[in-house]
Amino acid sequence: MNGQNRSDIYPGLEVDIILKKDQRTGNLTRGFVKRLLTNSAYHSRGIKVLLDDGQVGRVAWIVEEED
Template sequence: MNGQNRKDITPGTAVDIVLKADQRTGKLTSGIVKDILTNSQFHPHGIKVRLTDGQVGRVQEIKKQP
């Protein structure tokens, strides 16, 4: 599932994000969502989130929950 819809993401969700510094390479960083930073319900480049470790980036993929 992609990370363009805010309704699909909640704190505690496991996601892959792309950090600002990695946007050119597309390198993904995995983590757990702590805060949702985008206010709009949809964003074409992905909803911006803060992970539990403090990193900020846009969600590229939402991992399946067991």
């Protein structure tokens, strides 16, 4: 699932984000959401979040939990 809708993202969720420095390369960083930084309900490039480890980026992908 992509990270364009704010309603799909919440603290504790595991996500892949694109850091500002990785926008050209598209390298993904995995982590857990600590706080949502984008206030709008939708963002075409992904909702901006703060991870537990302090990194900030836009959500590229929501990691699906396997049942």
